[in-house]
Amino acid sequence: MRILLLSHSFNSLTQRLFGVLRAQGHVVSVELDIADAVTEEAVILFKPDVVLATFLKRRISEAVWARTVCLVVHPGIPGDRGPSALDWAIHRGDAHWGVTVLQAVEDMDAGEMWAWESFAMRPGATKSSLYRREVTHAAVQAVLRALQRFMPGSLQPTAVGFLGSDSNMTAQRPEGLPNGQIILAKPKVQDSDPNKPGHTNSAAITPGTWNPPMRQEIRRINWPSDTTQTILQKIAAADGSPGVLDALFNHPCRLFDAHPASAQIIAVFSESEPGTVLARRGPALLRRTVDGAIWIGHVRKEDDATPTQPTPPQSPAVNVLKLAANRVFATQSTALPELPVPLMREDGQWDELRYREFGPAGACVGWLDFEFHNGAMSERQCLRLRDALRWVRTRSTQVLVLAGGQEFFSNGIHLHDIEAAQRVAGDSAADASWRTINAMDDAALEVLTLTDRITVAALHGNAGAGGCFLALAADVVWAHAGVILNPHYKNMGNLYGSEYWTYSLPRRIGEAASRALMRERLPLSAADAVSRGLLDACFGEGAKDFGALVLEHSLALAAPHNLAQRLAQKQAQREQDEAHKPLADYRVEELQRMHRNFYGLDPSYHVARHHFVYRKPHAWTPRHLAIHR
Ligand code: COA
Numbered sequence: 314m315r316i317l318l319l320s321h322s323f324n325s326l327t328q329r330l331f332g333v334l335r336a337q338g339h340v341v342s343v344e345l346d347i348a349d350a351v352t353e354e355a356v357i358l359f360k361p362d363v364v365l366a367t368f369l370k371r372r373i374s375e376a377v378w379a380r381t382v383c384l385v386v387h388p389g390i391p392g393d394r395g396p397s398a399l400d401w402a403i404h405r406g407d408a409h410w411g412v413t414v415l416q417a418v419e420d421m422d423a424g425e426m427w428a429w430e431s432f433a434m435r436p437g438a439t440k441s442s443l444y445r446r447e448v449t450h451a452a453v454q455a456v457l458r459a460l461q462r463f464m465p466g467s468l469q470p471t472a473v474g475f476l477g478s479d480s481n482m483t484a485q486r487p488e489g490l491p492n493g494q495i496i497l498a499k500p501k502v503q504d505s506d507p508n509k510p511g512h513t514n515s516a517a518i519t520p521g522t523w524n525p526p527m528r529q530e531i532r533r534i535n536w537p538s539d540t541t542q543t544i545l546q547k548i549a550a551a552d553g554s555p556g557v558l559d560a561l562f563n564h565p566c567r568l569f570d571a572h573p574a575s576a577q578i579i580a581v582f583s584e585s586e587p588g589t590v591l592a593r594r595g596p597a598l599l600r601r602t603v604d605g606a607i608w609i610g611h612v613r614k615e616d617d618a619t620p621t622q623p624t625p626p627q628s629p630a631v632n633v634l635k636l637a638a639n640r641v642f643a644t645q646s647t648a649l650p651e652l653p654v655p656l657m658r659e660d661g662q663w664d665e666l667r668y669r670e671f672g673p674a675g676a677c678v679g680w681l682d683f684e685f686h687n688g689a690m691s692e693r694q695c696l697r698l699r700d701a702l703r704w705v706r707t708r709s710t711q712v713l714v715l716a717g718g719q720e721f722f723s724n725g726i727h728l729h730d731i732e733a734a735q736r737v738a739g740d741s742a743a744d745a746s747w748r749t750i751n752a753m754d755d756a757a758l759e760v761l762t763l764t765d766r767i768t769v770a771a772l773h774g775n776a777g778a779g780g781c782f783l784a785l786a787a788d789v790v791w792a793h794a795g796v797i798l799n800p801h802y803k804n805m806g807n808l809y810g811s812e813y814w815t816y817s818l819p820r821r822i823g824e825a826a827s828r829a830l831m832r833e834r835l836p837l838s839a840a841d842a843v844s845r846g847l848l849d850a851c852f853g854e855g856a857k858d859f860g861a862l863v864l865e866h867s868l869a870l871a872a873p874h875n876l877a878q879r880l881a882q883k884q885a886q887r888e889q890d891e892a893h894k895p896l897a898d899y900r901v902e903e904l905q906r907m908h909r910n911f912y913g914l915d916p917s918y919h920v921a922r923h924h925f926v927y928r929k930p931h932a933w934t935p936r937h938l939a940i941h942r
Contacts, residue, residue: 688721
């Protein structure tokens with residue numbers, strides 16, 4: 314089939330469907346939803362059998378849906394409509410949720426349902442996390458099922474076909490009901506206490522009813538009365554965008570990236586009033602709640618709106634940078650006590666980095682988590698990772714697992730943090746880019762030169778740009794089937810890239826394939842990446858079982874039967890490579906190109922970064938995606 318993906322942006326769900334549909338042999342092109350006339354032109358040019366709208370913020374024009382089957386992926390169960398589907402589901406504490414594939418009609422999310430798939434809501438998961446994992450997985454199943462119902466030449470689905478999902482909720486369309494009307498059977502999981510996690514409030518979902526955008530009044534935190542659990546849930550439901558509008562040090566700001574504090578910490582501050590900011594750690598500020606305390610990792614400060622486009626007070630703060638709370642309120646936070654924790658510690662103490670060890674002496678696996686919000690790495694975070702890697706060297710282990718974060722392994726240098734440097738007197742985005750990439754290279758170098766043990770990069774989440782190449786610095790790279798990689802830099806204003814990629818990539822896949830990968834600029838599924846030699850293995854369906862499998866395989870790697878031989882080989886190879894061309898030379902060459910990107914006459918990188926961080930609407934679809942153009 315010829316399938317046109319229509320999307321507001323080429324986001325992770327669109328990327329996943331792009332890969333899955335191409336792997337099935339469909340001819341897939343992409344058009345970003347810029348304007349009706351542009352979409353209409355794309356349909357004329359590409360002549361798709363089906364337009365698949367993966368992530369839209371506005372209606373599809375009638376000129377398109379009246380002539381071509383347009384299927385819309387909606388992250389909600391049958392009958393749910395509206396743009397805050399997941400936000401409401403988290404807010405209500407639903408135990409199950411789903412994805413529907415609906416035909417586009419006049420009203421948004423109101424067309425005939427072609428397929429749907431349900432999933433269990435993961436307790437404590439943020440909206441973005443659910444979107445990237447459960448929603449994406451369910452969307453793939455539902456889309457594939459919907460496409461089976463396509464009849465060439467018809468705007469109707471085949472009568473036969475599976476409408477419902479395999480789990481707790483069932484939707485049936487009785488004979489004679491007009492399009493868009495669905496009977497929603499009640500979910501089996503019910504609980505009468507709406508405050509209990511897992512409670513399913515099916516009454517709040519009115520089939521065929523528009524559920525409005527969730528307003529800040531509903532999201533608002535009531536510090537004197539909301540429990541830690543409620544506050545975490547509110548911040549989770551607003552994750553990514555729009556955040557929970559609140560205030561820190563009397564400055565209005567939106568809160569993201571919240572984590573519960575440990576009982577130890579709470580005990581120290583038990584006398585403080587709820588809402589008080591108590592301490593700092595890494596990127597985060599600690600804030601008292603009525604029954605505990607939470608770490609707030611990232612904020613968007615409302616009055617930081619970009620001067621060219623001030624944010625109207627009621628609209629989501631999209632024109633504002635999302636930065637470490639401790640950085641945004643650096644002046645105020647210096648007065649707060651700092652509460653660092655050691656890298657190696659028991660469960661329950663949150664920080665971005667954590668190191669653990671598993672297995673017996675002589676066959677021991679070191680495990681380094683670096684949970685950087687959105688996978689973005691500022692200079693501070695790169696240096697923390699570098700220092701952690703230096704410390705890890707002193708540990709006697711046979712294998713080191715670089716686990717990255719649960720949501721993203723890494724997305725490379727922190728573009729919001731770099732953008733923010735523009736506003737600091739005496740600093741600039743170019744200088745911040747330069748410092749950050751050097752710090753990132755320092756971290757990658759630690760991995761590349763760790764020759765006394767096997768290094769494993771375990772991708773629990775997606776990796777993009779420099780984050781991919783940080784992973785490739787390891788000896789072995791594993792991922793699960795849900796991971797998407799973007800192993801290229803050029804989409805960010807033709808950035809050349811560093812992280813020693815000119816060494817790591819060709820040594821894995823060869824020079825010609827490396828050039829092709831960089832040129833194509835396409836996302837790769839983990840399975841694709843294995844077949845192209847970029848990854849060593851892909852196992853596990855998703856993030857859920859991946860960690861346990863990685864540990865099992867790593868312990869097997871650490872078992873000493875041929876380890877000494879393997880390490881000797883690794884060291885010999887490194888020495889040979891170094892003699893052929895020192896790592897320092899790769900770095901100098903890459904950084905010369907990056908220097909030009911940052912300080913040269915061509916402003917492409919600065920323009921692209923500015924557009925990315927302020928989420929500026931796309932003006933055109935990149936030609937490598939829009940094959941019809
Ligand atoms: N710096 C700062 N923030 C970043 C980031 C980076 N390098 N990469 C991703 N993010 C943020 C996004 O702004 C977004 O923020 P939100 O929480 O406000 O929504 C969030 O991470 C998720 O990113 P998104 O683009 O929505 O995820 P995706 O899975 O759809 O796409 C990528 C993944 C990697 C393709 C895309 O994020 C990207 O191109 N990132 C930039 C990579 C890059 O060029 N890095 C610099 C060169 S090394």
